[in-house]
Amino acid sequence: MSPSVALPLHSAVYEKYGHKSKRSWTKSLFLPIPGVPNRRLRVLVPNFDVRYVRIRIPKFDGRKRTPLLLCLACMAVVTTVMLFSRSGTGPEWPESWPPVGDPPTLVFQRDDLQRIWDWEIRSGHYPSRRGIPKQIGFLSSPHNPALPAKQRREAPSRYRPPPSIVTTQADTDPFGVGPKRRYLDIQSIPPHVAYPPRPVPGSVADMDIIMKHCDFSTNKYVRDCLEMLRLGGGLDNGQRSRRGNLDDWKYIYMEVANSTTSEEVQPDPPFTPNPVHRHKTDGTESPSDPNAGLFPKRGVDWEPPLTLPPTLYHRPNSELPEPCDPDNPRLFHMFWTGPFTDKPYLALLSFLFTQNTGIHYHEFPADSPVCRPQFWLWINPGPAASVPNPNALHDMFESLKVSPWASPFLHPRFKDVIKFKLWNTTEQLDGVPEIKKEWRALQDSLFNSGGHIINVKKQDAEDESSSEDGESESAVSTTKMVDEDDIVNRLGSKSSSTYDRLSVILSDMARFVLCHRFGGIYLDADTIFLRDWEELWGWKGAFAYRWSRLEKYNTAVLRMNKHSALGSFLFRTALRNGLDFHPMTVSRYLADAYSEGLLLRLPDALFDSAWLNTEYYQRDRPPQPYFTEFSDFFETPMVASAAPQMLGFHGFFKGAYSYHFHNFWWKPFDPTRNWPDLGTQFLAGERAARKALRTEAAPKSADNDRDPLDDAVEPDKRDLDWSTVLKRTFESYIRGERPNMYGEWIHW
Structure with missing residues (x-):
């Protein structure tokens, strides 16, 4: 034992x-x-x-032995610290030992990282008070035109270290030189409190305040975040419970034009990389090592210096000659492959229901201060690995015209705000200057997701070799059976088992290509708009959102500026890492370069309010509605099935900017009325869709001879699910039976 x-x-x-x-x-x-x-x-x-x-120590009794041992122990500690600590005048970066975990991805030196940060800050793309990581190596605070100006407070010269020595142990704070901010108290004015007011044109969201109240890392609840977003954005429209002074919840501001003068702010000198000197443990200076503390990708040389365009000039919205800023185009991008279904249909309807598109006017006012956003829906006409034919654009529009789900958006009423675009992978990659000369070397491994590569060229090569061995082309075409459910030939996701993985991988790359080439915000097609994004457009920095509980990015929502230094960094880094744009890999790119601050990781409460609940977090105080699974959106549990009809759109994660329902492409939003229901303006498409459904359900039934628009309430589900209620709400606005969420009626 x-x-x-x-x-x-x-x-x-x-x-x-x-x-x-x-x-x-x-x-x-x-x-x-x-x-x-x-x-x-x-x-x-x-x-x-x-x-x-x-230990036997002679000539000392027991009373004197203890102090002596304590002195010896202290001396040992001091000696150890002196031996293993580095000089106090050197930077606090560790030696270059191999990091634990994923292999490093970094291909840029420190001076390039400094130039990237400097370009983004000077262009107004860093409107935040968060410090710049000390690993970037700035010796002084760069001027930030997107922060309010303040008096620079520098220590006297006798207290400042020589510029060749890095002494700061903290992050570098950017120095504000921009216009002042006036925070808004947004509320509906009685008696007009039935609907919330539209955001003020040109308003800006203070992401520092949002992070303060919503950051999951600081134990903030999604429920509390949504309340702050709701009240600070004026979405409570007369239903506000008295809370006292809510100044701390005001997160939307206007930049006050002409609030700074040349006497207050001196122009920044041209940027030059800061030299970094290392020091030996004995205090003597060693040869410069400007990249000390950075962990480069193994076996890859440093990238040559980036060629960056001139920095942009940050101007308040009130100083723009026109409502739209040409450097900040208001473009929403979405990528779609396969037949047009109710998923992009509902995304477009939610866009029209929430955004300030002006479609309630017959003619949009020429003197309007509103910058109208546009929705660009990019369609890949065939399987992700296919090459479009020369007539692809014509064929795309022909298929849109005959599609009941797509044809309504070709109406002239929407021509200025909804655009259908043809996606061509070769053309798009050639349009990215940073990779256009080199990406073809990786075309055999173009479908790279988190290091897992799906090679689609190998199968084509095998087919060509079999033809060259003597088999005629006609024989090949006869014997080769194309399996539409094969991963290479799939066109859309028909079920959870036949998932179009290649299109998902292609969309991981497409979002970065589109934002870098054209600017704007990319959204996954399983996204529904829930409020106006005006103040998000006003914040000119780049952002994505958090991957639930993990300190990683989810790029289901991605905002990047056109031809930015950040975009150049990401594309060159991705090129050296197999053109892998999986969100987890992009997280590594930015973390290895200490540049996560340039792509702000917003809390998922803003765009994905149910995610933490589905992963068993914050279930003690969940938001409304309470989803324990993403499928609850399509099949609301019986115990909570009264809420959708009782609360409607205004009771669905109110305060969030959008909702991400995470795939479920094969589940209809409205099973009992699975057709577009947009009224007499679009009756032909509805009639065709309803007749097709009836024929599919009973191809030989005599009921097919009657009018497919005949309605009866009996087949309808008694308790409507959340997905059904939202679809019918958006459709009723297009029919002219109710206003949009801001009280604006559309008249045909």
Whole structure:
């Protein structure tokens, strides 16, 4: 029988098991384990009990021995610190030992990272008070035109270190030189409180305040975040419960034009990379190592210096000659492959229902201060790995005309705000200057997702070789059976088992290509708009959002500026890492370069309010509605099935900017009325869709002869699901039976 590990190893225990009592330099300490009763954790600690010290020190009695040992211990600690610490005048970066975990992806040197940060800050793309990581190596605070101006407070020269020595141990704070901010109290004015007011044109969201109230890393709840977003954005429209002073919840501001003068702010000198000098542990200066503390990708040379365009000039919205800023185009991008279904249909309807498109006017006012956003829907006409034919654009529009789900958006009423675009992978990649000369070397591994490569060229090569061996082309075409469910030939996702993985991988890359080439915001096709994005457009920085509980990015929503330094960095880095644009890999690109601040990782409460609940987080105080699975959106649990019809659109994650329902392409939004229901303006498409559904359900039934528009309430589901309620709400606005969420009626 062996001794129990839970018993303290006193001398009596040793004696019981036949051991002699021994004096040891260590002893066991048993600590309670939180949440585990009746168990303790054994930890070995130094034994400082003088009764067990064997050292014999002559001429000292017991009373003098203890102070002497303490002095010796202190001297040992000081000596150890002196030996293993680096000089206080050197930077606080570690030596270049291999990092633990994923291999490094970095291909840019520190001076390039400094130039990228400097370009983004000077262009007004960093409107934040968050510090610049010390690893970037700035020796002084760069001027930030997107922050309010303040008086620079520098220490006297005798207290400042020489510029060749990095002494700061903290992040570098950018120095604001921009216009002042006036924070808005947005509320509906009685008696007009039935609907919330539109955001003020040119308003800006303060992401620092949003992070303060919504950051999951600081234990903020989604429910509380949505309340702050709702009240600060004026979405409560007369239903606000008295809360006291809500100044801390005001996160929307206007930039006050002409609030700075040339006397207050001096122009920044041209940027030059800061030299970084290392120092030996003995205090003498060693040869410069400007990349100390950076972990480059193994086996890859440093990238040559980036060629960046001139920095942009940040101007308040009130100083623009026109409502739209040409450097900040308001473009929403979405990527779609396969037949047009109810998924992009609902995304477009939610866009018209929430955004300030002006479609309620017969003619949009020429003097309007509103910059109308546009929705560009990019359609890949065939399977992701196919090459479009020369007539692809013509064929695309012909298919849109005959599609009941797509044809309504070809109406002239929507021509200025909804655009259908043809996606061509070769053309798009050639349009990115950073990779156009090199991407073809990786075309065999173009479908790269998190390092997992799907090679579609290999199969084509095998087919060509079999033809060259003597088999005629006609024989090949006869014997080769194209399986539409094969991963290469899939065109859309018909079920959870036949998922169009190639299109998903292609869309991971497409979002970065579109935002870098054209600017704007990309959204996945499983996204529904829930409010106006005016103040998000006003914030000119780049952003995505958090991957639920993880400190990673989810690029289902991605905002980047056109031809930005950040975009150049990402494309060159991705090129050296196999053109992998999976969100987890992009997270590594930015983390390895200490540049996560340039792509702000917003809380998922803003765009994906149910995600934490579906992963068993914050279920003690969930938001409304309470989804434990993403499928609850399509099949609301019976115990909560009264909420959709009672609360409607205004009770669905109110305060969030959008909702991401995470795939489910094969589930209809409205199973009992699975057709577009947009009224007499679009009756032909509805009639065709309803007749097709009836024929599919009963191809030989005599009921097919009657009018497919005949309605009866009996087949309808008694308790409507959230997806059904939202679809019918958006459709009723287009029919002219109700206003949009801001009280604007469309008249045909």
